[in-house]
Amino acid sequence: MLPGTMDLFIDEARYQALLSKLGQGAASLDERVALCWHQRQREPAAAQQLARDLVAQPIALSAGDRARLALVRAEQALLAIQPDAARAALHEAREGFSLTADPEGLADCAWLQALQAVLEGRQPQALPFLDEIRERAGTDSLRGLAAGLWGDLLRTFADPAAGRARGAPGQEAIDALPLGAKAWAHELRGTLAAQRSDYGRAAAERLLACEFALASGQVQRAVVAIHNAADALNNLGAYEQSLHWMERALALVRERAWPQLMGYSLAQLGDTLRRLGRLDAAQEAVQEALALLSKAPTSRPFAIALKCEGDLALDRAEAAAALEAFEQLGQHPQALTQPDLAIFALRGQAQALSRLDRPEQALACALRALERATASGHAFRQIEALRALASLHTRHPALPCPPGSTAPNAALHHLLQAQALAQTLPGFEIPSELAEALADAWAAAGDMAQAYQLSRAANAARQRSQTELANQRVLAMQALHQTDKARAEAAEQARRADALMREMAQRVQQGKLQALGQLVAGVAHELNTPIGNSMMAASHWQARNEALSQAVQAQALRRSALDDYLLHARQSAELLARNLSRAAALVEQFKQIAVDSTTEARRRFSLRPLCEAALQTCQHEALQEQGLKLELELQIDAGLELDSDPVALQQLLAELCRNARLHAFVGRSEGRLRLQLEPRPGRAGFRLSLSDNGCGIAEADLGRIFEPFFSTRFGQGRSGLGLHVCHNLALARLGGSLSVQSTPGQGTCFVLELGDARSSMP
Numbered sequence: 001m002l003p004g005t006m007d008l009f010i011d012e013a014r015y016q017a018l019l020s021k022l023g024q025g026a027a028s029l030d031e032r033v034a035l036c037w038h039q040r041q042r043e044p045a046a047a048q049q050l051a052r053d054l055v056a057q058p059i060a061l062s063a064g065d066r067a068r069l070a071l072v073r074a075e076q077a078l079l080a081i082q083p084d085a086a087r088a089a090l091h092e093a094r095e096g097f098s099l100t101a102d103p104e105g106l107a108d109c110a111w112l113q114a115l116q117a118v119l120e121g122r123q124p125q126a127l128p129f130l131d132e133i134r135e136r137a138g139t140d141s142l143r144g145l146a147a148g149l150w151g152d153l154l155r156t157f158a159d160p161a162a163g164r165a166r167g168a169p170g171q172e173a174i175d176a177l178p179l180g181a182k183a184w185a186h187e188l189r190g191t192l193a194a195q196r197s198d199y200g201r202a203a204a205e206r207l208l209a210c211e212f213a214l215a216s217g218q219v220q221r222a223v224v225a226i227h228n229a230a231d232a233l234n235n236l237g238a239y240e241q242s243l244h245w246m247e248r249a250l251a252l253v254r255e256r257a258w259p260q261l262m263g264y265s266l267a268q269l270g271d272t273l274r275r276l277g278r279l280d281a282a283q284e285a286v287q288e289a290l291a292l293l294s295k296a297p298t299s300r301p302f303a304i305a306l307k308c309e310g311d312l313a314l315d316r317a318e319a320a321a322a323l324e325a326f327e328q329l330g331q332h333p334q335a336l337t338q339p340d341l342a343i344f345a346l347r348g349q350a351q352a353l354s355r356l357d358r359p360e361q362a363l364a365c366a367l368r369a370l371e372r373a374t375a376s377g378h379a380f381r382q383i384e385a386l387r388a389l390a391s392l393h394t395r396h397p398a399l400p401c402p403p404g405s406t407a408p409n410a411a412l413h414h415l416l417q418a419q420a421l422a423q424t425l426p427g428f429e430i431p432s433e434l435a436e437a438l439a440d441a442w443a444a445a446g447d448m449a450q451a452y453q454l455s456r457a458a459n460a461a462r463q464r465s466q467t468e469l470a471n472q473r474v475l476a477m478q479a480l481h482q483t484d485k486a487r488a489e490a491a492e493q494a495r496r497a498d499a500l501m502r503e504m505a506q507r508v509q510q511g512k513l514q515a516l517g518q519l520v521a522g523v524a525h526e527l528n529t530p531i532g533n534s535m536m537a538a539s540h541w542q543a544r545n546e547a548l549s550q551a552v553q554a555q556a557l558r559r560s561a562l563d564d565y566l567l568h569a570r571q572s573a574e575l576l577a578r579n580l581s582r583a584a585a586l587v588e589q590f591k592q593i594a595v596d597s598t599t600e601a602r603r604r605f606s607l608r609p610l611c612e613a614a615l616q617t618c619q620h621e622a623l624q625e626q627g628l629k630l631e632l633e634l635q636i637d638a639g640l641e642l643d644s645d646p647v648a649l650q651q652l653l654a655e656l657c658r659n660a661r662l663h664a665f666v667g668r669s670e671g672r673l674r675l676q677l678e679p680r681p682g683r684a685g686f687r688l689s690l691s692d693n694g695c696g697i698a699e700a701d702l703g704r705i706f707e708p709f710f711s712t713r714f715g716q717g718r719s720g721l722g723l724h725v726c727h728n729l730a731l732a733r734l735g736g737s738l739s740v741q742s743t744p745g746q747g748t749c750f751v752l753e754l755g756d757a758r759s760s761m762p
Contacts, residue, residue, distance in 0.1 A: 006068065008108060008143050009180030009216040010038050028735045029054075030685075033065050040072045041219040044079075044256050047072055060603070062643065067096025067105055071112060078116055079220065079258045081295040086116060107136040107143050114150070115220075119260060121298035121334050123154050130154075142178040149184035153191060157338060160195050161377025168192055183213035183221055187228070194232055197380050203232040207245075223249050223261050227268050234272055242272045263292035264301035271308045274315055282312055303334040303341050310348045314355075323352035339376035343369050347388055359396035366392050379421055386418035390437060408445030415441050527587075530579035537579070541572040605646045608636045611675050614650065618657035618673065628665055633674040640677070642686075644754060648733035655722045656690050656750050663712070664694025664748060680753065685736070691749035697742040705740060726750075 018035040021027040027035065032054060039047035051069045054061065061069075074089035090112060097105030114129035130151040137143035149169075156163025168188040169177070177185060190205030206229035213222035226249040233242035246269045253261040270285035286308050293302040306329040313322035326348035329335060335342040346369035353362035366389045373381035393399050393410040400410075407413035415438045442450040548565050551557040615632045622628040657673065665671040672693045680687050697705065704710045706727040730738035730752055742748040 006034060006037060006104060008111070008146070009218060011179055012215055015042065015217065029065070033068055036072055037068055038217055040075050041256070042217050044076055048076060060643065062100070063096045064100040064102055064105060067093045067100070067102075070096065071108055074112055078112065078119060079256070079260065081260050083116070083120070103136040104143065107133045110136070111143070111147065118154070119296065119299055121300055121303075123158065123337055126154060127151055142180050145177060145181040146184050149181060149188055153184065153188050156188065156191055156195075157340070159376070160339070163192060164195065179212065180216040180218065183209045183216065183218060183225065186212060187225055190228060190232070194228070199232040199235040203229045203236070206232065219252055219256065220258070220261065223252050223265065227264055230268050230272065234275055239272055239276050243269070246272060259292045260296050260299060260301060263289040263305065266292065267301065267305035267308045270312065274308070274312050279312065279316055286312055298333045300334050300338065303329055303332045306332065307341070307344050307348070310352070314348070314351055319352045319355035323349060323356065326352060339372055340381070342372050343376070343381055343385070346372065347385065350388060350392060354392055354395055359392070359399055362392055362396075363399055379424075383418045383421055386414045386421070387437060390414040390418075390441070408447070409441065412438070412441035412445060527583055530582040533579040534576050534583070537572045537575040541569060544568050603646065604641050604643045607640050607642045607677065608634070608638050610646060610650055611636055611653065614653040614657055615673060615675060617654065618661055621658075622661040626661065627669065628661060629670040630661065631670070631672040633672065635674070635676040645733050648729045652726050652729045652734070652752065653690070655726050659722055660690070660692045660694065660748070664692045666695065686754045688752040688754060689749055691747060693747045696744040696746055697740070697748055698744060702740065702742055706738070
């Protein structure tokens with residue numbers, strides 16, 4: 001595989017095409033390496049097996065190919081929570097791509113190192129790797145665009161206010177993105193929607209992210225998108241739909257045996273079950289999640305599992321267990337860099353301490369939660385923190401009032417702050433829960449008029465909230481419907497593609513049987529002539545032997561009869577030798593037709609001397625056997641070395657040269673052969689072309705010249721197998737293809753595409 005030729009992600013159609021070629025035994029080495037790379041998340045077990053097969057095969061892999069396979073191993077180790085194995089494989093991949101000076105390969109190493117940082121809970125350390133990707137691959141490439149969006153997503157989690165200021169791509173911009181980057185754009189839009197409490201839009205965007213991720217082979221990203229969509233659905237109270245998607249996430253990770261994502265999925269499942277009131281089932285799911293995630297204790301999924309454990313303990317009235325879980329969450333490395341987790345930990349501790357009748361400590365935690373929410377610039381979390389403080393003061397009225405407060409009571413002080421903050425948000429309307437809390441606080445303070453006005457505002461807000469919630473659920477349901485419809489359409493397309501592939505395979509098999517029949521018939525026809533001639537010569541010789549023996553026994557042998565016998569004996573022997581040699585040559589050619597890739601002897605060799613020998617041999621044979629003077633032209637750098645099968649290439653060139661001198665220059669005394677090597681434009685490998693200025697090939701014959709036993713010179717020493725053997729050598733031994741271009745009266749050009757070949761200048 002040449003540098004710069006491997007995509008980071010491909011669509012399902014291209015993936016299925018690679019899979020089909022492998023199943024038909026027609027995949028080149030480059031295509032097998034590419035399939036292994038793009039199977040890494042779609043079918044991890046198959047990718048690992050293919051990688052082992054590629055390493056074990058007799059064809060020597062290039063440094064770039066070995067680096068790509070090491071990258072596959074590294075990703076599998078990461079997702080299996082095997083950090084040491086992942087680091088070793090990543091180091092091997094970086095060395096290989098550095099050796100081949102492959103910027104995209106090095107960018108893919110950086111992509112995996114960013115993923116490793118995220119999975120291990122070191123999100124800030126992922127950002128330099130994402131910047132490296134953009135520098136190596138280019139900001140406008142698929143890699144660069146996806147890395148940029150991923151970086152924006154991480155920065156938005158760390159600093160929501162800055163994330164809102166940056167924003168996300170609009171729909172028109174997303175439509176122009178490559179498929180592999182669309183998932184990241186929709187995930188970013190979903191995150192921003194969730195941070196402004198627009199959970200219907202958040203669910204819709206994240207489900208779109210899931211579908212685009214699956215379509216481009218990013219299964220890990222699809223599972224994370226499902227988790228985030230399920231969280232948004234939970235906030236909408238759409239628990240059944242959330243369960244539906246969590247079951248899908250679990251199915252995806254179970255098939256691939258990814259313990260970290262399995263633990264993340266179980267934690268989210270436990271949270272949904274808790275909200276549905278199924279506390280025992282939720283407890284079982286959360287405990288299993290914590291056991292799985294204990295192998296990655298610094299990761300964000302482990303922190304989320306701790307939050308789920310704390311929330312569940314509060315619902316089970318187990319305040320001490322809840323406090324332990326939230327304290328552990330507060331000390332988690334993720335809570336130091338992710339404001340949302342730090343705020344969850346402090347608010348949870350405040351609730352648990354309040355229930356344990358430790359109000360002063362609860363107040364300290366609630367105030368710290370407000371500080372963190374204020375520092376994050378997340379207005380909604382500030383409002384939630386202020387409401388939590390108000391609830392705490394209502395539960396523990398002996399707590400001191402905030403300094404400088406002019407409100408009738410502490411609860412009202414915090415609620416009025418929340419109301420003032422809410423009124424600064426554009427388009428924000430006071431929620432019913434806040435209005436009800438304010439009404440209760442004013443009533444407790446004895447101001448019934450204010451309480452009455454706020455009660456009416458709470459009823460109106462509740463009606464608006466119910467309408468808005470219904471609208472958001474409708475939006476989420478529309479997204480569910482669209483994704484289910486897209487999945488159904490994809491399944492139908494896959495079914496049709498599978499039926500088409502089966503039909504194609506059947507036709508290929510029929511074609512193979514037909515070709516085998518033609519081959520057997522051709523073998524019989526071709527061998528019949530020399531064997532028949534040999535039998536005729538042998539039987540004639542046998543009859544002459546019997547006649548000679550009778551003459552000797554009758555003592556009637558004359559000198560002239562003996563001379564005549566010896567003449568016929570010599571002619572018969574020559575005829576036998578000539579026809580048996582012809583039969584032996586045909587058998588050797590038949591063996592070449594069945595050439596097997598296991599006989600490949602790939603090595604590095606100098607290309608020009610091999611080509612010079614082939615041309616010079618052809619020139620000599622043309623002059624000696626046909627009196628034909630050939631002018632030779634060789635356009636290949638003297639220092640060029642090729643990594644391929646030199647024996648197969650020499651056999652192929654010798655046969656092409658022989659075919660040219662016998663067919664291209666009939667009736668002529670001179671001609672020209674040119675052999676030229678050039679890179680394949682826009683693709684890996686090289687193109688070796690042999691052209692002549694001969695008579696050309698008739699258009700009616702051009703489509704059949706690679707068929708076995710097709711020849712325009714039957715009866716003149718040609719079997720019609722030469723070009724068929726060349727075609728098989730090109731495909732099976734050289735991992736390429738052979739084609740022909742010809743114009744009658746102007747000449748012919750045979751083009752050998754060497755996709756698997758690699759070169760270097762010594």
